Amino acid sequence: xxxxxxxxxxxxxxxxxxxxEEALAQxxxxxxxxxxxxxxxxxxPYPIVLKELAVTADTITSIMKEANxxxxxxxxxxxxxxxxxxxxxxxxxxxxxxPLLHLATQFNESIPWETIDMDFMNLNQAxxxxxxxxxxxxxxxxxxxxxxxxxxxxxxxxxxxxWMHVAVAYNESFSIKVARFGDNMRNVAVTExxxxxxQIQFGWVVDYYGIGDLVKVIDEVTDEEVASLFEEYKxxxxxxxxxxxxxxxxxxxxxxxxxEIGIRRFLEAGNYNAFxxxxxxxxxxxxxxxxxxxxxxxxxxxxxxxxxxxxxALDRMLKIMAQNKDTGFMEDYTYELTPGKEAILQSHMxxxxxTLAVNRPxxxxxxxxxxxxxxxxxxxxxxxxxxxxxxxMADFGTHYKLLINEVEAFEPTEEAPHLxxxxxxxxxxxxxxxxxxxxxxxxxxxxxxxxxxLTTEQIQTWARxxxxxxxxxx
Numbered sequence: 001x002x003x004x005x006x007x008x009x010x011x012x013x014x015x016x017x018x019x020x021e022e023a024l025a026q027x028x029x030x031x032x033x034x035x036x037x038x039x040x041x042x043x044x045p046y047p048i049v050l051k052e053l054a055v056t057a058d059t060i061t062s063i064m065k066e067a068n069x070x071x072x073x074x075x076x077x078x079x080x081x082x083x084x085x086x087x088x089x090x091x092x093x094x095x096x097x098x099p100l101l102h103l104a105t106q107f108n109e110s111i112p113w114e115t116i117d118m119d120f121m122n123l124n125q126a127x128x129x130x131x132x133x134x135x136x137x138x139x140x141x142x143x144x145x146x147x148x149x150x151x152x153x154x155x156x157x158x159x160x161x162x163w164m165h166v167a168v169a170y171n172e173s174f175s176i177k178v179a180r181f182g183d184n185m186r187n188v189a190v191t192e193x194x195x196x197x198x199q200i201q202f203g204w205v206v207d208y209y210g211i212g213d214l215v216k217v218i219d220e221v222t223d224e225e226v227a228s229l230f231e232e233y234k235x236x237x238x239x240x241x242x243x244x245x246x247x248x249x250x251x252x253x254x255x256x257x258x259x260e261i262g263i264r265r266f267l268e269a270g271n272y273n274a275f276x277x278x279x280x281x282x283x284x285x286x287x288x289x290x291x292x293x294x295x296x297x298x299x300x301x302x303x304x305x306x307x308x309x310x311x312x313a314l315d316r317m318l319k320i321m322a323q324n325k326d327t328g329f330m331e332d333y334t335y336e337l338t339p340g341k342e343a344i345l346q347s348h349m350x351x352x353x354x355t356l357a358v359n360r361p362x363x364x365x366x367x368x369x370x371x372x373x374x375x376x377x378x379x380x381x382x383x384x385x386x387x388x389x390x391x392x393m394a395d396f397g398t399h400y401k402l403l404i405n406e407v408e409a410f411e412p413t414e415e416a417p418h419l420x421x422x423x424x425x426x427x428x429x430x431x432x433x434x435x436x437x438x439x440x441x442x443x444x445x446x447x448x449x450x451x452x453x454l455t456t457e458q459i460q461t462w463a464r465x466x467x468x469x470x471x472x473x474x
Contacts, residue, residue, distance in 0.1 A: 004168070007072055007171070008048070008049050008074065010076045011049065011051065012076055013081050014054045015053055015082045016085060035049075038157070044160060046074065046168070054088075061092040064096040068097045074099070075098045076098055077100075082128075084129050086136035094140060100142060100145070101160065102146045105126065106150065168320060176273060177274065181278070182276075183281065185280055185306035193309070193310045195309070198400070201467065215285060217263075217265055218258055218261075218263070219262075229260065240362045242365070252376070252377050255287050257292070260296065263292055264296060273316050277305060279306070287374045288349075294378065297353045299324075300319050301316065306447075311329060311448070314393050314449050317462075318449050321458060325453040344428065349421065356452070357422070358385070363380075379422060382422070382423060383424030386408075386409050387407070387409075388407055389450070390404070390428075390448045391451070392444045394443055402470040403471050404459050405472075406429040407426040407429060408429065410425055429473065
């Protein structure tokens with residue numbers, strides 16, 4: 001996927017001088033053992049770096065200030081090996097601007113009943129320290145994550161891993177830049193939004209460009225570049241010529257190849273990692289970008305149609321969180337209302353994300369009534385099965401709101417020989433009638449980002465970090 005800078009997480013262990021140097025030496029040794037084991041085990045997606053013991057307020061404050069200014073630091077994990085008076089943590093915690101995870105663990109998994117003494121009790125009193133430290137985080141309204149359990153537990157490591165992905169996405173959110181090619185689709189309400197507030201709250205930069213700015217770059221693409229990319233298409237996709245002669249069909253596909261190269265070049269020049277198009281803004285374009293957009297989404301670019309910059313930015317952010325696995329722009333299209341089989345067919349006029357494909361996509365050329373241009377090429381495939389989340393963001397005037405609906409996607413069982421677009425099918429939770437009703441009642445949009453890789457808890461963790469209201473339907 002689109003590269004992001006290398007990230008790491010700092011591991012900060014709380015204690016105090018009260019216990020003496022011998023005890024602190026053991027605390028440090030145990031912390032080193034944990035960090036080495038977690039890094040060597042490779043169950044976590046990012047490395048952990050052990051910092052000096054947090055035994056004074058000055059040390060804690062210095063560590064947190066440094067974490068803020070080190071670009072590679074995506075977050076801080078804290079562990080209270082012993083009791084660590086929480087007044088020492090106030091200033092540093094106030095200053096910390098990176099995500100914080102409190103790991104409520106203990107070096108030993110079991111209590112050694114035959115040998116336990118007060119030295120052991122004083123050294124291994126995370127149960128004591130966790131509550132003191134937890135109080136100050138709650139008092140400061142820190143919105144930190146808490147993971148409870150033994151550090152060697154697979155479930156604990158999974159939770160840390162999930163949080164790490166959220167923390168990286170949170171940091172990278174402030175580097176999201178959206179290029180809008182054309183404006184929003186006329187008269188559509190839910191795709192509007194306050195761009196200034198989005199930049200303040202989420203870090204998203206949204207820039208408008210007239211379609212002519214993009215056309216100029218596309219026109220500079222050479223025939224040799226197009227031919228080279230077309231050869232790549234041959235390796236990756238099946239070709240469905242249908243009723244077109246080969247020369248005409250390939251000419252239409254090569255228009256998309258030219259657009260793909262041009263759009264990518266434009267985005268790279270401006271350091272954009274998300275973009276929108278609009279079928280109402282196509283002056284100078286031979287086709288509405290379809291295959292071109294799908295290819296860029298597969299690389300990790302965020303996208304949404306009809307100028308919906310909020311969903312494009314959200315798509316990019318969730319792709320980072322999911323490492324671009326099974327995550328992409330989507331639109332509710334058609335209900336299946338047969339009793340007992342209720343579901344929603346998800347698609348778009350062309351731009352369905354190939355990360356959701358269960359089979360090898362085929363390139364199809366087919367007429368498109370919207371946009372009044374040549375028949376555009378697009379990738380057609382069936383969507384994967386699996387549990388997931390569908391997410392929508394909307395501006396309600398006074399605040400942004402995030403809607404999350406848990407879904408169960410399933411592979412289509414019926415052929416659709418006349419449908420020239422990719423399709424994804426899912427059932428909403430808790431059931432069709434309650435799920436759809438709640439979505440509509442709370443103002444969920446028709447443009448969404450779906451992920452069969454992320455969890456509701458991960459989305460909510462991000463929402464808490466950015467003070468975003470979230471509503472969960474499950």
